Amino acid sequence: MSTNHIRALCDYIDASPTAFHAVDSSQALLKAHGAVRLYEGDSWKLDQGSLYFVVRDDAALIAFRTGTSAPAEAGFAIAGAHTDAPGLRARIEKSVESRGMERVAVEVYGGPIHSSWLDRPLSLAGRVVTRGVDGGFRVGLVNFARPMAQIPNLAIHFNRDMNKGVEFPVNTALLPLVAVRGASKTVVKDSSGYSWVLGALAVELGIPESDILSAELAFTDAARSFVYGNDNEILSAPRIDNLAGCHAILTAFCAARPAVHGQMAVLFDNEEIGSATSRGAASSLLSTIISRICIASRRNGTGMNEAMGSGTGTGTGGSGYNEAEDSYRALAKSFQVSVDGAQAWHPAYADKFDEDFAPVLNGGPAVKANANVRYATEAIGESMFRSWC
Structure with missing residues (x-):
């Protein structure tokens, strides 16, 4: 991997603390290469060989390049990944205070290793909805991009069995510490409705707390x-x-x-919690976008090798044209790769791996397969992927 690519990857990760920011970073990269954003609520006009992308709910994105042939004739080359990561989501409605030490209530998202969140500097980032000057609301991103909190572990003096394994209850041991009243001259109002998160957001955004309508934030x-x-x-x-x-x-x-076929880069959200959301892989997002591309390609003649019909029929195309059939044909002629992390062989836990088949660091792409089809890999697809690598 080249030094430039590694640096670009690091910059992308650092600019993407949440799924919202990952999609924002992805949009910037796509726009730098001339991609045009489309909106699901608009009618689409597509040009042959051009780049486009669609964003759903700020946290999922599909980019595509139209092919030189109609999608129903050539299909798509599709690669998918996910924008989210396990972690701790902040509850903005209240703070938890005891003896002057202020912490933020959290909920666990996905399956993080709880102990890995202790004794390290934490920042705060996410999506915020604020009141607009016209009485409506505005949606924006926030990234404090600096240490704002820490989850302090218990000193070993109080638990000599600490290194034998400890459970960390979410509602007590995993609450980030954000302030100590006696350590600052800042006056903190004392009321049951006080929220440190709202106060910090208001200061960061330069607006009154009352203008913050809602937020989805993560440490x-x-x-x-x-x-x-x-x-x-x-x-x-x-x-x-x-x-x-x-x-x-x-x-x-x-x-x-x-190319002759269309090309798609698909970034779903919510993989860490099962993908069963409107912006997850189990949603209709991908199939909907493929259908829209097929309809727009037929309507606009994007597949230049395909003659447009002139008669009447089902849908928007020519004689006997069927919108659903075009998308079904396109899917049948497509190839999809799901791109995710593979757990590399760990020198400290060698007994957890199959010695003959464990992936190793810097050993190239790993192909995941499972007899019970926990992964979609099958012989033909694996053969095709290996030939490309």
């Missing part, structure tokens, strides 16, 4: 990505699962040239 690792090793061969970064996959897909997508 994030404040440390930046870095490389080390004799030849800088090791990358350490937060959220590398799966921002590394997102960046790899986008980099390849932007560097690709138009």
Whole structure:
């Protein structure tokens, strides 16, 4: 991997503390390569070989390049990844205070390793909805991008069995410490409705607390990505699962040239909690966008090798044209790769791995397969993927 690519990956990860920011960073990369944003509520007009992207709810994105042939005839090459990562989501409605020490209530998102969140600097980032000057509301992103909190562990003097394994209850042991009243001259109002998060947001955004209508915030690792090793061969970064996959897909997508088939880079949200949301992989997002591309391509003649019909029929195309059939045909002729992190062989836990098949760091792409089809890999698809690598 080139030094420039590693630096670009680190910059992408550091600029993407949440799924919202990952999509924002992805939009910037796509726009730099001439991609045009489309909106699901608008009618689409597509040009052959051009780049487009669609964003759903600020946290999922699909970018595509139209092919030189109609989608129903050539299909799509699709690569997908996810923008979210396990962590701690802040509850903005209240603070938890005891003996002058103020903490923020949190909820666990996905399956983080609880102990890894202790004794490290944490920042805060996410999406905020504020009151607009016209009486409506505005949606924006916030990234404090500096240490704002820490979850202090218990001193070993109080638990000599600490290194034998400890459970960390979310509602007590995993609450980030954000302030100590006696340590600052700042006056904190004492009421049951007080929220440190709202106060911090108001200061950061330069608006009254009353103008903050809602927010989706997460505590994030404040440390930046870095490389080390004799030849800088090791990358350490937060959220590398799966921002590394997102960046790899986008980099390849932007560097690709138009082809007969369409090309799609798909970044879903909520993989860490099962994908069953409107912006997750189990949603209709991908199938809807494919159908829209097929309809727009037929309407606008994007597939230049395909003649447009002139008669009447089902849908918007020519004689006998069926919108659903075009998307079904396109899907049948498509190939999809799901890109995610693979757990590399760990020298301290070698007994947890299959010695003959464990992936190793810097060993190239790993292909995941499972007899019970926990992964979608099958013989034909694996053969095709290996031939490309």
